Amino acid sequence: MTRVKICGLRTRADVAAAAQAGAAYAGFVFFPPSPRHITTGDAVWIAGGLPEGIIKVALTVDADDELLAAILEAMPIDILQLHGKESPERVAEIRTRFSRPVMKAVGVGSEADLPALDAYAQVCDQILVDARPAPEAELPGGNGIAFDWRLIQGRRWRRPWMLAGGLTPENVAEAIRLTGAAQVDVSSGVESAPGRKDHEKIAAFVAAATGRTPG
Template sequence: MGVDVKICGLSTPEAVKAAAAGGARYIGFVFFPPSPRFVKPAVAAELGGYANGDIVRVGLTVDADDAALADIVAHARIDRLQLHGRESPERVAEVRRRFGLPVIKALPIAGPDDVAAARTYEEVADMLLFDARPPAGADRPGGNALSFDWRLLAAATWRRPWMLAGGLTAANLAEAVRQSGAGAVDVSSGVEDQPGVKNVLKIQEFLQAAGRC
């Protein structure tokens, strides 16, 4: 595959099976109740069983407290935590240390200042994820089908691996990778019929497009 892919917001066995069969490197489960993609930790554990052992299972949280994180780590059978809220670098380091799992830190990008601000997370996260900054009043920090200027990332070099997210589809993936230089991408809304409803054919098409990048 040309770029590694994370299919996020999975909630059905059919979607998990499609991601696994198509060669996804990561699958993501959302543990943020306001999201239409929300699943409980026990459900995520069951869904993760439909994927092969090589896939990395990621649990997405938003400003979760220690009790919520402990419940996820104990019952969801995930391999990594994705912190998609306003967690400070200190909080990211604390979560990584306390729960013993690699951490992906999602960072909102709208302009050059956001790219510069992301540098403060390089030493505390295992991977960075660059997503479009949500619009004012949005009730969730990601999965909003919005993209940003991918060229903002083109000239940057990072000490950690990173992933591109935000408004990606099978149709625009090649251009997004070309402009940003991404080696890994994350998709959720771009493989859905409506928020929270994954389309197996769109998952297959996205993974095929990734293989051509």
């Protein structure tokens, strides 16, 4: 069954809604320009309401070691998601230094972007195949933009991978059908406004991705 990550959760109620819907992963954004950003102080409070069994992911963008250490101290994070311009060498360094699995996001917009997926698969634990943001975009992800899923149709990597970018309750089943994704990630596609999660949309997304009945 397809596993779902709900990213950009900002409250205990958001986390509860994701867990109740059947999401496997809960994603938390530590990047101030994002409307989904939480502070390490927020993380301490949210951690008190985390349900057992859900995989906790911290998304950072070109974070230094000090920030990564602070996040890990504030919340029991299972996976570090690197969503910036981190080099393969930096990915490997973080993985070793913090003894945590690392998920590397790689933006895809054309075939020219595909070799990077192979390069990062050598050094990370999971790959997040995301839509490459437009040059003028302020955020590296969560922009509600999809890429041509046919670019990765039939492709596989040596690490588990997750599909992201512009997914919604309405299109996620088709995206899974075209790509064969066993894992999917959503953020803006289950929001009523930037940074504000819609719990009904979360339930609908998980149901569409997994084939379960909502509720």
